Amino acid sequence: GAGVSQSPSNKVTEKGKDVELRCDPISGHTALYWYRQSLGQGLEFLIYFQGNSAPDKSGLPSDRFSAERTGGSVSTLTIQRTQQEDSAVYLCASSLALTDTQYFGPGTRLTVL
Amino acid sequence: KNQVEQSPQSLIILEGKNCTLQCNYTVSPFSNLRWYKQDTGRGPVSLTIMTFSENTKSNGRYTATLDADTKQSSLHITASQLSDSASYICVVSDRGSTLGRLYFGRGTQLTVWP
Secondary structure (H helix, E strand, C coil): CCCEEECCEEEEEECCCCCEEECCCCCCCCCCEEEEECCCCCEEEEEEECEEEECCCCCCCCCEEEEECCCCCCCCEECCCCCCCHCCCEEEEECCCCCCCEEECCEEEEEEC | CCEEEEEEEEEEEECCCCCEEEEEECCCCCEEEEEEEECCCCCCCCEEEEECCEEEEEECCEEEECCCCCCCCEEECCCCCCCHHEEEEEEECCCCCCCCCCCCCCCEEEEEEC
């Protein structure tokens, strides 16, 4: 499979717990993006990586959110002390370069009880 | 404030008809504009990417136009099919930093009826 993959596909957690979401981009894609889509809302841009670097972290909703990318490949989005308003579908995308077509993964549906 | 506004919010058309979706933006400085199609429960799929110098770009039955002076874009769908039912999202990228940032519209929900 050559597409973007994300895991887990679904995650249900209790309020206050930490969660880690994973994204495997298309091999060779230097740019990687994280988005959030809440029910009935549009896509919300969170953060992007060029290689392992994330130059703009201002899209992260709060300091409970962090992301890292290692080896220019896999990325993880970590949400600490989850809140109910964090419930959403978290989408990851990758592109060959920043101005190129972004290919999206299937998303991780996060539900915070 | 950088914003992307799309209209209409939702649209219902009969199969075979044409339709046009609008996107107005205030993002500056402008780098490029993308149109995505998102089926329910799926990730978005890129339809077109347009830079400042491009006025029109086609992808099959989809044709996007861009007027960088008025900061408007449109997505025209020709001879609609039932499979065109989806949310269409306009995304604008700025050049505020060396690597740019993306701004998303809320999308237009298109429903094609048989």
